[in-house]
Amino acid sequence: MTSGAAHRFAGVGLACRRSERLVFAGLDFAVEAGEALLLTGPNGSGKSSLLRLLAGLIKPYMGRLEYDGTPLRDDPARQRDVVVYLGHQDAIKPMLTVAETVRFWAGMRNQAERADAALAAMDLTALGDLAGRFLSSGQRRRTALARVIASGAPIWLLDEPTVGLDAQSIVRLEAVLASHRADGGIVIAATHAPIALPGAATLNLTAYDARFSDEADAA
Amino acid sequence: MTSGAAHRFAGVGLACRRSERLVFAGLDFAVEAGEALLLTGPNGSGKSSLLRLLAGLIKPYMGRLEYDGTPLRDDPARQRDVVVYLGHQDAIKPMLTVAETVRFWAGMRNQAERADAALAAMDLTALGDLAGRFLSSGQRRRTALARVIASGAPIWLLDEPTVGLDAQSIVRLEAVLASHRADGGIVIAATHAPIALPGAATLNLTAYDARFSDEADAA
Amino acid sequence: MTTARVPLLHRYANPAAFGRLAGRIMPWSAGATVILLALGIYFALFDSPPDYQQGDSVRIMYVHVPAAILSELVYGAMALAAAAGIIWKHALADLFVKAAAPLGAIFTLICLVAGSLWGKPMWGAWWVWDARLTSELVLFFLYLGYIALVDAFDDPQRGLRAGSILVLVGVVDLPVIKFSVDWWNTLHQPASLITLSGPKIYASMMVPLTLMILGFIAFFVTVVILRLESELLARRIRAWRTAAADE
Amino acid sequence: MNAALRLFRHDISLQLRNGSDLVAPIAFFVLATLMIPLGVGPEPNLLTRLAPGMIWVTALLATLLALDRMFLRDFEDGTLDLLALAPLPLELAVIAKVAAHWVTTGLPVMIVAPLLGVMMRLDAHGFLALEISLALGTPALSVIGAFGAAVTLGARRGGALLAVLVLPLYIPILIFATSAVSAAGEGLSPQPHLLLLAAFFVAGIALVPFAAAAALRNALE
Amino acid sequence: MNAALRLFRHDISLQLRNGSDLVAPIAFFVLATLMIPLGVGPEPNLLTRLAPGMIWVTALLATLLALDRMFLRDFEDGTLDLLALAPLPLELAVIAKVAAHWVTTGLPVMIVAPLLGVMMRLDAHGFLALEISLALGTPALSVIGAFGAAVTLGARRGGALLAVLVLPLYIPILIFATSAVSAAGEGLSPQPHLLLLAAFFVAGIALVPFAAAAALRNALE
Ligand code: HEM
Ligand SMILES: Nc1ncnc2c1ncn2[C@@H]1O[C@H](COP(=O)(O)OP(=O)(O)OP(=O)(O)O)[C@@H](O)[C@H]1O
Ligand SMILES: Nc1ncnc2c1ncn2[C@@H]1O[C@H](COP(=O)(O)OP(=O)(O)OP(=O)(O)O)[C@@H](O)[C@H]1O
Numbered sequence A, B: 001m002t003s004g005a006a007h008r009f010a011g012v013g014l015a016c017r018r019s020e021r022l023v024f025a026g027l028d029f030a031v032e033a034g035e036a037l038l039l040t041g042p043n044g045s046g047k048s049s050l051l052r053l054l055a056g057l058i059k060p061y062m063g064r065l066e067y068d069g070t071p072l073r074d075d076p077a078r079q080r081d082v083v084v085y086l087g088h089q090d091a092i093k094p095m096l097t098v099a100e101t102v103r104f105w106a107g108m109r110n111q112a113e114r115a116d117a118a119l120a121a122m123d124l125t126a127l128g129d130l131a132g133r134f135l136s137s138g139q140r141r142r143t144a145l146a147r148v149i150a151s152g153a154p155i156w157l158l159d160e161p162t163v164g165l166d167a168q169s170i171v172r173l174e175a176v177l178a179s180h181r182a183d184g185g186i187v188i189a190a191t192h193a194p195i196a197l198p199g200a201a202t203l204n205l206t207a208y209d210a211r212f213s214d215e216a217d218a219a
Numbered sequence C: 001m002t003t004a005r006v007p008l009l010h011r012y013a014n015p016a017a018f019g020r021l022a023g024r025i026m027p028w029s030a031g032a033t034v035i036l037l038a039l040g041i042y043f044a045l046f047d048s049p050p051d052y053q054q055g056d057s058v059r060i061m062y063v064h065v066p067a068a069i070l071s072e073l074v075y076g077a078m079a080l081a082a083a084a085g086i087i088w089k090h091a092l093a094d095l096f097v098k099a100a101a102p103l104g105a106i107f108t109l110i111c112l113v114a115g116s117l118w119g120k121p122m123w124g125a126w127w128v129w130d131a132r133l134t135s136e137l138v139l140f141f142l143y144l145g146y147i148a149l150v151d152a153f154d155d156p157q158r159g160l161r162a163g164s165i166l167v168l169v170g171v172v173d174l175p176v177i178k179f180s181v182d183w184w185n186t187l188h189q190p191a192s193l194i195t196l197s198g199p200k201i202y203a204s205m206m207v208p209l210t211l212m213i214l215g216f217i218a219f220f221v222t223v224v225i226l227r228l229e230s231e232l233l234a235r236r237i238r239a240w241r242t243a244a245a246d247e
Numbered sequence D, E: 001m002n003a004a005l006r007l008f009r010h011d012i013s014l015q016l017r018n019g020s021d022l023v024a025p026i027a028f029f030v031l032a033t034l035m036i037p038l039g040v041g042p043e044p045n046l047l048t049r050l051a052p053g054m055i056w057v058t059a060l061l062a063t064l065l066a067l068d069r070m071f072l073r074d075f076e077d078g079t080l081d082l083l084a085l086a087p088l089p090l091e092l093a094v095i096a097k098v099a100a101h102w103v104t105t106g107l108p109v110m111i112v113a114p115l116l117g118v119m120m121r122l123d124a125h126g127f128l129a130l131e132i133s134l135a136l137g138t139p140a141l142s143v144i145g146a147f148g149a150a151v152t153l154g155a156r157r158g159g160a161l162l163a164v165l166v167l168p169l170y171i172p173i174l175i176f177a178t179s180a181v182s183a184a185g186e187g188l189s190p191q192p193h194l195l196l197l198a199a200f201f202v203a204g205i206a207l208v209p210f211a212a213a214a215a216l217r218n219a220l221e
């Protein structure tokens, strides 16, 4: 479970509903080990919704997710094991230090030993003892990224990972993503800012725009 | 006060302290009506701190702010009138709709009539009735920007205004900034992402890095 | 990249001067504490008459009253310092408030305990919901509240400032304590020491009482200076740490 | 001023929309008062003696419930920054928020209090005094509470710490108010106590907002 | 399980960074109970009758004070997303959080309750029953409250739901507990009441976490 080697992560005929609104429908995708998928589309096109759906926070309104051909709906525990999620929010606690935060989340996945390396990867070692309350926006984002790196999960779902990062940190992140893929990991990221994901496929959400039609509602 | 025409906004020998850390010191700047200032620097270099200081949320640890040559310390009300601030946080209430949010903040400055134009400028008219809880990150940011546009204040302080915005919205924003400056307004923005501010001066915070010295403590 | 160096307590009272002053006061206040308390205790226990109706239990007074008066004095001093800290941003003033608080709390506690020990024989109850007793108890909680508040902040600066504001608001309790005995008809003794018409008790009781009060004051001064110095030291170490971390 | 009114309306509508802040205090108030006959049994004259005190104590504890929400949410989502920068003085903003808090806690308490008074067999003469004391006292509770909420912003243990700071300052209000009601109940004039209460009320509304605003600025630095 | 323990320690350390953070909750109960003699007057036998009910009301208040923080902050800062995705089942996470909440509210109540009992002149026989009832009751309050907190996250009219779903569950707990203590105080056997309380406790711990977890998932959708 903790090994970096992911196999095949796919979605078939996915549709997503947020309250009364159908955000997208009929969406298919498939990502193999070592591959990356870039989600694009204007604001409100459904990138974050899709990522939350892939993470398992939103149940698909239609369609299904598969991991190595087995539907994940039957096995949510499996899904929680193979997937790690970075949302718009950083989940930083004001009173916890950077190191404490990363160690805690790594520990939740029994990966405590990975924490320090992850901190180093995001150049946070020096800031380890700084309380979350004192972090600048970029420092917060980097802490959240360190959490993802330390998770040891094969599939990374990143919602605008580069937000607030300075140029140097972005380069670092790109290196980390590359090595994760080299280890057979999968990266699925949504972003407006350009980010180097060599050979990544792109999925433009506007293509799957959908609305509820009255009949469908009634039917 | 509500007229767009700003005159001269300057800082002399500014130093900023966050808890027991001195973020920067000896910082001077001056912006004339219609000009723009771009704050750059790596994460944690003090861009947000400077913007909060310019807004009046943080008192300068040393140095002073001047508006048209008169020190603002003596006249905080003046400062609140001429300055509008966009922070990292969008201050969106889940319960309030986009329109309600913008109208409320515009109303607080007796600019209620500007709200609709501001919503249109950020292409939010269609989303006007959407509750904050339902907004995508870019939609949230655009709502916050609409709040700034509707304020009618001459000096705009923008902390990473383009975060989460799609390409189209960035173009819109750039147009709005240009017209604000054309009206004699001032724009001071911190950003890592490239943004078109023709003829803007840049201020790199790394140049003003400072520390509290230990021995001086005893002196 | 050059990194500017700025003194930590710039434009604030400079600690070195304070150090020198403290050094000068210390020996005297320490000495005074020992002598005054020794004399006071001697008189209180052996060379003052038992009260004609209270008997020897009156000797509790020599602890109770000084403690009570100090509990109020200290809070008053803290309030003044807090005001100074807020108006003139005087760093030492903020620190003084923090340094004095635990002492004030202790004096208040002594007053409460000695009081209730005294109350048992006098009123037949350890505790009654009398205006003065209650307001003194409130004072105790104000002290505790201040202490809890100040170190509930990760940012020392912010904690000190918040605490000072609290101290200023809490000042309302002082007049209540002082005049509660006059405003409400209370079980508790009315003022007999510090009154417009001058002291109303025997000199034989007055002498040890005054000695004890002065002794308590000297004790307070001594300990507060010690605490202030350690506070300044701690602050320097923190500053040095942050600076080191930033390199 | 105009701006303060807007803020007031804004806060009220926010609270009304998500309800929970509204329901909890009232529910607690009623629940707590219902507990009393349970403990002491239904003897009318005993209840009568307890009524003023218990109604007031529970009202006082109920106001604690919504207190920490007064600024915390705004602090964390950045709204407080904007309020501090809005053209209206922060002191006025505090007053507006206090008013909103009172309307959603103190006012409902005033409305249900007579009911509880009846249940608790409050003496007939007591009702007027009770209502007046609540009208004067609960706003004071709200404003002092606002100070507590402001000064604990950014501190750990917010909830309990807030209560610890605020309760001692509540004690005088409680004492004046209850003695007013009981006095009225016993046929004496509640006026002196009510006057003290009024003095407290005025002083509180006049001075505390400055302290609260100072605390807020300190939290935003 | 291991993960649940981590979460539990994590939540506690968030509340209590250092020992002094425990001063606040404990001081709070003392103060809150102090209000009662201040309000109703110090007559010993009167307080004795009030003691069980009032101590319990204070316990309830303490629980409610810390409640909405249990999930709301995590919900708003994104932590809840991560918990829902963490390898441990959300039900366990809920239990861990409830435990942490109880340790920082219910436990301090239990610790100071005897002291409050003395201040309130609680009958000597009442103390044991008081402690047992608290040991059984406060966890039940915490877990039911957790459910309420979870429900109010998602639902727009959360407040109303809270009143409808949660308060009816609180009332029996308060009633059984106080009657147990009063019974013991009057020399009767508190056992029947305590057994009912125990039943509530077991049922609550066993069932509510599932409901709460479901509510949380719904809120995150
Ligand atoms: C816990 C119980 C008690 C508390 C909290 C308490 C509190 C106080 C306080 C705050 C003062 C200082 C008043 C001032 O500064 O003017 C004081 C003074 C005094 N107390 Fe107590 N007291 C308690 C019990 C008693 C008892 C039982 C007695 C004796 C019957 C007593 C006798 C006195 C006297 C003689 C003074 C000096 C009065 C004056 O000169 O102002 N106290 N007490
Ligand atoms: N909780 C919700 N309930 C109902 N609708 C929602 C909810 N969250 C988002 N939406 C709607 O779903 C659509 C997609 O939102 P989403 O956040 O996925 O967009 P996005 O592609 O991430 O946009 P951005 O680039 O701004 O992040 C938006 O129109 C939004 O209004
Ligand atoms: N409230 C605070 N207390 C103490 N230090 C703080 C506080 N906020 C920020 N800092 C520190 O001040 C420095 C500057 O923070 P600031 O947010 O201004 O950086 P920034 O330039 O905006 O960074 P970013 O590009 O990531 O937004 C950082 O090192 C940060 O750790």
Ligand SMILES: [Mg+2]
Pocket: A047, A048, A049, A088, A159, B136, B137, B138
């Ligand atoms: Mg998004």
Ligand SMILES: [Mg+2]
Pocket: A136, A137, A138, B047, B048, B049, B088, B159
């Ligand atoms: Mg920043």
